[in-house]
Amino acid sequence: GAVVSQHPSRVICKSGTSVKIECRSLDFQATTMFWYRQFPKKSLMLMATSNEGSKATYEQGVEKDKFLINHASLTLSTLTVTSAHPEDSSFYICSATSPLSGFYNEQFFGPGTRLTVL
């Protein structure tokens, strides 16, 4: 199957700083990438859908100015948590798909990034 990586896997930052998380599709071109957030013992919550070259579509209740998403190339999407606060501490997961690569309904998930804001 296709491989999706995330970097960093774990990050600790001070309150008020910004943190960038990268999501890369390693062996296919991802026209669409999804960003999820997962709280402890809870399921994944879709934050936004990003299509290469266009603005991300955010789910209701997700602040677009707080969680900046950029999908500048077919292999890279970034999520920047701006002015992070302790309540932003969470596990962030990306996934990627691409009808162009034949993945019409499949999603390939990254390993996740654990963000801790002190």
Place this chain on the structure above:
Amino acid sequence: KNEVEQSPQNLTAQEGEFITINCSYSVGISALHWLQQHPGGGIVSLFMLSSGKKKHGRLIATINIQEKHSSLHITASHPRDSAVYICAVRPGNQFYFGTGTSLTVIP
């Protein structure tokens, strides 16, 4: 109201047991996914189903579109199967996730 309901929430089994995890959904879908999340957090897609049944090794997934129900079966369970299993459905571009079933297989 959850669009996707899973049962059971927690499951403990002895090694070798046959395991069934159930998923019911309330929306029309184009596909249903079974995902596996290990304690480290990484997620692996196990199956994508739109009808019938799929088998991969000791894992079997079935779906009944009319009843809006899917099951994931694990035969001859092993401690390495211990993980959270998540059902996800896709009506259009939106994904809805179940809250997951936490499986522990005891040697």
